[in-house]
Amino acid sequence: MLDGLASLGASLAGFAQPLTLAIIAGSCLLGITIGALPGLTATMGVALLTTLTLKMEPRIALMVLVCAYVGAIYGGSRSAILLNIPGTPANAAACLDGYALARSGQAGRAIGISTTGSVMGTLIGIFFLAIATPVLGEFALKFGAYEFFWLALFGVVISGKLTGDDPLKGWLVGFLGLFVATIGQDGIHAYERFAFGDRDLAGGFQLIPALVGAFGFAEVLTVLAERARRAEIRSFGSHLPRPGDVLKYWRTVIRSGVIGTFMGIVPGVGEDVASWSSYAAAKRASREADKFGKGSVEGLMAAETGDNACVPGAVIPVLALAVPGSAPAAVLMAAMIIHGVQPGPLIMVNNPQFVYDVVAMMLFATLGILVFGLALVRPLLKVLQIPRDIIMPIVFVLCVVGSYAIAQRLFDVWTMLGFGVLGFVLRRYNYPMAPFVLGIVLGDILDKNLRRGLVLSDGDLTPFFTRPISATLAAICVVTILLNVPAVRRAFARALAGGRG
């Protein structure tokens, strides 16, 4: 415990340099701006910034990305409250009560609540990040090939189930993502799979250009295909948080923070599910449930606490298992690998200080959103009024140059274009993108560990189902899938009704 605090102190002191603090401030502000602008999501922002920070010192580069990630998830609430347009998908729940408060002339109060909720949520998530990562990392040392295979499949199955409203489509794109990861040289024999003799394809698809396409170019197409609407900003009063709002709803804050963090830890689920889950739990437990959706302070607090608590939560499995908890966390993980940090169960053995560095980065980011969230309310209003027709072509230029800059080859630009068009088409037909991304990230883990496991057991499938952790993960995957088969669901419902009768 004391060792952990000393390590955290060292990390905080390491970042507390004037230039570093200036970079933290700039990154938080950039993140808030990216989040506040509808159409620029946290995933897109972190992916584009990854390409902009390639030449920086690793700790500083990753700090920029963490600050931008936290800032973007918070910043998305601004347009949700003022325009009824969620800046990022994570802030959709904030539209319901935030905009209702704004319409009743309380936009300032809503901004104060969202800032307070976001700060409290991030702090709760950071608490769990600091205490759970070492524990989970130590636990993950017991994982073998069988467990890692199931963990990869578990991520895709759970992400497919929870991130959209149609699990079947989530699983389809998740499997597609897993397949995309197998294209190129395989990790065991370096055999070229599905490369068709193309030298670039033999190297496989790089994650960052694929993500910039799926989240950047797809978003450019989506946003610009819609007819532009003029932003109408309503007048508002004081945006300073009221202590009474926090004290009155402290149970909601803690509950939402815990739910948000847990949703972050579950692979591939992410901030939007965290926000809706926290909102739904608050509504069920509230004495003022009838006010939800009509300008409820508690509802807005729950949504904003939940989504920001999810950010540190999503980083926990990145550090301990090398499995991302959300789409932006997947980009963050890719950036860590690019910068020479290898996340996973061995991180507490090989690089324990890095875990506390990430905790320190999150703490500085929280301070950043508190200060800028309250101090720069009016300048951010001006940013919200910049037409999307001007922003999006510039964003597309960054998508192109960012994809190219990683390896300086045009193939990555074409990858970005291909994944962008695919992402746009899939999204139009209600296919969620998070399982797809998670599939691409986890494909290599699933591929290598299935084959390693089969070699270890000499083709015997029993260890995949009999080792305790494997059996648990396998059972969750199988039950999750079976409960979405209508005949099985009906039989289960009948059995439940029979049991009660």
Added chain:
Amino acid sequence: MSADRPAAAPHAAGRPSARADLVWSVIWLAVGMAIFHGGFTMDRLEGQNINPYTAPGLVPALLGVAIALAGAALLARSLRRRDGDAGADAGETSWGRLALVALLCIGYAAGLVGRGPPFWLATALFVFVAIAALQWPERRARGETVRGLAVAAACAAGTAAAVTLVFQEVFLVRLP
């Protein structure tokens, strides 16, 4: 958990029609079977005496089966739902704008970048044409065409200069 989301969350995508799902299910079935075929017929490296459980085509073949099975489930579901499902409307999408944006973006990234003109020129051209074209109807209606073109030119010059300077001079990237 997703069931907790309100049916009409702000700006949520509409539900696609059963017909669209039917078409997609056929695509998924075809993709799944093609992947399975590719994985199943992939070289098993027997000549190198490798363990057969590490054959490179094993995982792609299994994923092909999974995609085909899920595609078949989608097919069965869309056939069941075929009656009485009107599907989603097209929302606020302007197909003309979509075609224009796709043409500009793909033309810039695949047709201009790395194909002759220097990066800064290709970028300036793209940003100018994109902003001017996308804002044209609104600007013309308000009688601000000259101002619109000036804004587009300023954005184009600024973006081309900033991106080229940052990536080429600061990050030392050899731009195409």
